[in-house]
Amino acid sequence: MTFKIPLHRVSKLFQPIINISKTSNLPMQDVTSKSQKLMLELGIIHQATPGCFHFLPLGLKALDKLIKIVDSEMQTIGGQKMLFSELTNSRLWKMSGRLKDAGPELFTLKDRHNHHYILSPTYEEVASDLLSLNPPISYKHFPLKVYQISSKFRDETKPRYGLMRGREFLMKDMYSFDIDETSAKDTYNEICTSYDKIFDRIGIDYVKVLGDSGSIGGNLSHEYQFKAPIGEDCIITCNKCNFSANSEVCHEKKCPNCGEQENVLVQTGIEVGHTFLLGDKYSKPLKAFYLGKNAKPQVLQMGSYGLGLSRILAACVELLSTETDIAWPDVLAPYNVAIIPPKAGSKEEQVTKDVPENLYKLLEDSIPQLKDNVLLDDRLSLTIGRRYLDAKRTGYRYIVVINEKSSGEKPTFEMNDTKETDRLYLSQEE
Numbered sequence: 001m002t003f004k005i006p007l008h009r010v011s012k013l014f015q016p017i018i019n020i021s022k023t024s025n026l027p028m029q030d031v032t033s034k035s036q037k038l039m040l041e042l043g044i045i046h047q048a049t050p051g052c053f054h055f056l057p058l059g060l061k062a063l064d065k066l067i068k069i070v071d072s073e074m075q076t077i078g079g080q081k082m083l084f085s086e087l088t089n090s091r092l093w094k095m096s097g098r099l100k101d102a103g104p105e106l107f108t109l110k111d112r113h114n115h116h117y118i119l120s121p122t123y124e125e126v127a128s129d130l131l132s133l134n135p136p137i138s139y140k141h142f143p144l145k146v147y148q149i150s151s152k153f154r155d156e157t158k159p160r161y162g163l164m165r166g167r168e169f170l171m172k173d174m175y176s177f178d179i180d181e182t183s184a185k186d187t188y189n190e191i192c193t194s195y196d197k198i199f200d201r202i203g204i205d206y207v208k209v210l211g212d213s214g215s216i217g218g219n220l221s222h223e224y225q226f227k228a229p230i231g232e233d234c235i236i237t238c239n240k241c242n243f244s245a246n247s248e249v250c251h252e253k254k255c256p257n258c259g260e261q262e263n264v265l266v267q268t269g270i271e272v273g274h275t276f277l278l279g280d281k282y283s284k285p286l287k288a289f290y291l292g293k294n295a296k297p298q299v300l301q302m303g304s305y306g307l308g309l310s311r312i313l314a315a316c317v318e319l320l321s322t323e324t325d326i327a328w329p330d331v332l333a334p335y336n337v338a339i340i341p342p343k344a345g346s347k348e349e350q351v352t353k354d355v356p357e358n359l360y361k362l363l364e365d366s367i368p369q370l371k372d373n374v375l376l377d378d379r380l381s382l383t384i385g386r387r388y389l390d391a392k393r394t395g396y397r398y399i400v401v402i403n404e405k406s407s408g409e410k411p412t413f414e415m416n417d418t419k420e421t422d423r424l425y426l427s428q429e430e
């Protein structure tokens with residue numbers, strides 16, 4: 001079978017499918033969650049070293065889709081995308097006082113001149129330092145919202161669950177700067193609303209809970225949590241007033257909002273995002289100032305907003321998949337449709353020569369969402385059953401099997417919806 005148009009083809013795809021129990025360079029004890037096992041076995045990611053992973057082509061394609069959603073919501077609220085250098089001078093962390101508190105989670109290094117650096121785990125100091133300009137920027141330029149999507153480094157005590165707790169992971173972090181507390185709070189609420197939209201678009205049930213400010217500090221914080229048995233956080237929900245909080249902020253477990261003791265539900269959650277209203281905790285020591293109407297420098301009010309992108313991807317897989325098959329939210333799946341042509345040498349192959357390619361083109365051209373989202377499994381020496389299994393395990397929602405009925409005057413296509421376990425016979429128009 002030869003193809004006239006460039007296609008996404010399985011035969012050319014770098015997707016090493018492995019069986020972990022038979023792989024000598026990956027100890028079984030390193031595989032601690034369903035999503036990690038499936039993503040490693042189906043060639044979505046590859047472990048570089050414990051807690052650090054390569055994103056293979058399918059993993060990166062899913063990640064890029066998540067990044068697109070995040071970019072569009074961040075830019076809708078006026079977020080300006082940039083990229084900070086990943087090596088941070090330790091001096092900045094000394095100025096904020098965080099260097100001595102951070103402890104062994106911080107990856108540190110020295111250059112040949114004995115200057116000390118850290119591999120940044122987060123960027124509150126760096127973002128504040130960026131605004132310590134002389135002369136400072138005029139009040140007219142605020143609120144300012146800058147964000148980046150980059151690797152963050154944390155030497156976690158227990159890197160585990162694959163991408164969910166890595167030592168190197170991908171985070172979207174936004175920093176907001178305002179001229180007073182009132183407008184900082186408005187900006188905070190606006191960014192929280194955009195987080196709601198991101199999670200609504202992904203389509204996984206989430207809860208926004210009162211969070212613990214932890215080592216980042218500040219006046220107010222919220223966490224976005226996916227409820228899941230594997231989650232490492234404990235969430236308290238009060239059935240009386242509907243308030244939710246991370247148990248870290250609850251005392252005697254009482255509802256921190258209304259004081260209710262009896263009617264409180266405790267569940268585990270995966271923290272997928274965290275927002276902080278910081279006040280001047282970083283902007284003051286790092287001299288992030290603006291020039292006021294009176295032409296005098298005044299300290300900026302700051303917020304910081306993290307989204308664990310690699311964690312979100314793995315958490316979705318963890319929540320949706322079975323033990324054997326990956327399932328993705330439709331908007332994040334690397335491909336949405338797989339087309340499986342008949343095996344080479346079969347009688348079906350004789351009568352369906354151009355059908356797979358024409359169907360591929362038809363789907364891509366007539367359904368805008370399917371552009372670059374259709375995959376053709378052209379490994380024609382393999383049986384349909386074997387290719388069907390690979391497509392299902394990799395999490396392609398729709399699998400179209402081409403058979404003898406798919407040619408001629410009124411062709412029909414066997415269309416399998418793997419999420420609904422439905423098999424439909426559709427005409428070309430349908």
Ligand code: ATP
Nearest residue numbers: 163164165166169171271272273274306307308311
């Ligand atoms: P956790 O409580 O899980 O250790 P954190 O509270 O230390 O997370 P933050 O400093 O709030 O994390 O970072 C913002 C986001 O980055 C988190 O909400 C999470 O989604 C993600 N994140 C944090 N640590 C990791 C990690 N080790 N691997 C993957 N994602 C992470």
Ligand code: MG
Nearest residue numbers: 105154156214
């Ligand atoms: Mg942590």
Ligand code: MG
Nearest residue numbers: 214233271274
């Ligand atoms: Mg946390």
Ligand code: MG
Nearest residue numbers: 214271273274
């Ligand atoms: Mg947090």
